[in-house]
Amino acid sequence: MHRFANPNRFLKLANAILPWAAGLTVILTLAGLYYALVASPEDYQQGATVRIMYVHVPAAWMALFVYTAIAVASAVALIWKHPVSDLFAKASAPVGAAFTFIALVTGALWGKPMWGTWWVWDARLTSMLILFFLYLGHMALMNAFDDPQRGYKAAAVLALVGVVNVPIIKFSVDWWNTLHQPASVARMDGPAIDPAMLTPLFLMAFAFKAYYITVALLRMRGEIAEAKVRAISMSQVHG
Amino acid sequence: MQEFLDMGGYAGFVWPSYIITFGLLALVFALTWRLLKTSERRLEALQAARGRRPRGKRGAGPAAPAQSQSQPQARETEKAPAGAAGESR
Numbered sequence: 001m002h003r004f005a006n007p008n009r010f011l012k013l014a015n016a017i018l019p020w021a022a023g024l025t026v027i028l029t030l031a032g033l034y035y036a037l038v039a040s041p042e043d044y045q046q047g048a049t050v051r052i053m054y055v056h057v058p059a060a061w062m063a064l065f066v067y068t069a070i071a072v073a074s075a076v077a078l079i080w081k082h083p084v085s086d087l088f089a090k091a092s093a094p095v096g097a098a099f100t101f102i103a104l105v106t107g108a109l110w111g112k113p114m115w116g117t118w119w120v121w122d123a124r125l126t127s128m129l130i131l132f133f134l135y136l137g138h139m140a141l142m143n144a145f146d147d148p149q150r151g152y153k154a155a156a157v158l159a160l161v162g163v164v165n166v167p168i169i170k171f172s173v174d175w176w177n178t179l180h181q182p183a184s185v186a187r188m189d190g191p192a193i194d195p196a197m198l199t200p201l202f203l204m205a206f207a208f209k210a211y212y213i214t215v216a217l218l219r220m221r222g223e224i225a226e227a228k229v230r231a232i233s234m235s236q237v238h239g
Numbered sequence: 240m241q242e243f244l245d246m247g248g249y250a251g252f253v254w255p256s257y258i259i260t261f262g263l264l265a266l267v268f269a270l271t272w273r274l275l276k277t278s279e280r281r282l283e284a285l286q287a288a289r290g291r292r293p294r295g296k297r298g299a300g301p302a303a304p305a306q307s308q309s310q311p312q313a314r315e316t317e318k319a320p321a322g323a324a325g326e327s328r
Contacts, residue, residue: 029261037257038243048247055260098267106256113252211264218271225278232285 007224010084014217021213028207035200043197050197052110057185058205060103062212063131064166066096070138071163074156084220086152087227089159090142091219095212097135104128115179123172124180127165134162148230 036054043050070089077085107125108118119125141155142148173182184192191198246253 033257042247048249048253051246051253052256055256059260094267094270098263102260102263105259109252109256109259113249211268215268215271218275222271222275222278225275225282229278229281229285232282232289 007084007087007227011221011224014221018214018217021210021217024210025207025214028203028210032200032203032207035203040196040200041194046114049110049113052106053197054200054204056103056106056110057201058208059099059106060128061205062208063096063100063103063128064169065209066092066099066212067131067134067159068163068166070096070159071166074159077152078156078160086149086156087220087223088216089138089156090152090223091216092212093135093138093142093155094219095215097132097139099208099212100128100132100135104132111179117179120179122178122180123176124169124178127169127172130165131162131169134158134165138162148227 032054036051040051040054042048070092073085073089073092076082077089104125107128111120112118138155138158141158142151144154145151172178173180185198185201193201244250244254
């Protein structure tokens, strides 16, 4: 891990991964869309609205995954002063926020026809909304200081404090009464979903993951370029 | 085809879900690409303005250029390299 604290060494690795991640994103998305919209059956109870699941559930998984990744990167950045970790957290937050927003909006679009309401203030939905605000707060803190290092530190502390929300989201459907259905894929007794529906679900989940890797690496490349611009400008001012 | 677009009567919920999902992901990608290109162009412009200077011996990362502060041509600025260089050349 510390090997890649050197931004130039990291860039080499990023540039090697990028074409593969981008290619995988396109292929998996197209395959996922085909299975989600065409090749999978309608649900016997929910009809065609079950197709919303193929974007809603992977987006919600990504919302939690990206936040957890940011929290781990923040811990690494605070403990070891690992410069690339800070950039990783900064690059990840907008992607995580986008996935959280997608999960919230598609959830409302699925809730209206199935539950009869766009929104309820229950544990799962409210904790997801809090996650969205945590992402926005993280992004705001990152850019709130003239000295980027102070922003990175403040945002890292927020990310670590907010990580308590992650298990709350995950187990909210078990701990409290809610309209939201409990976990049906990650269960001790195996998924409670037909394989014909698991295929588009997993294809889309991997597509989103490849998308996240692609966008995060591109953003980190941009951040490293920005950091070099800052360093050169500083050397000119003080030189 | 009409049946496919109808989504069993739920077209008003299914299609907006997909449009919002992939529209937003495309928007985030487009903004990321623009950010990256802007940053890389600025870096290239700065490096070009600095001329051919020897690079840092090890780890020419963000902190490296600051080590060679004493070189005279470091006073050039991005926007007006010729004008700013007047005092050092």
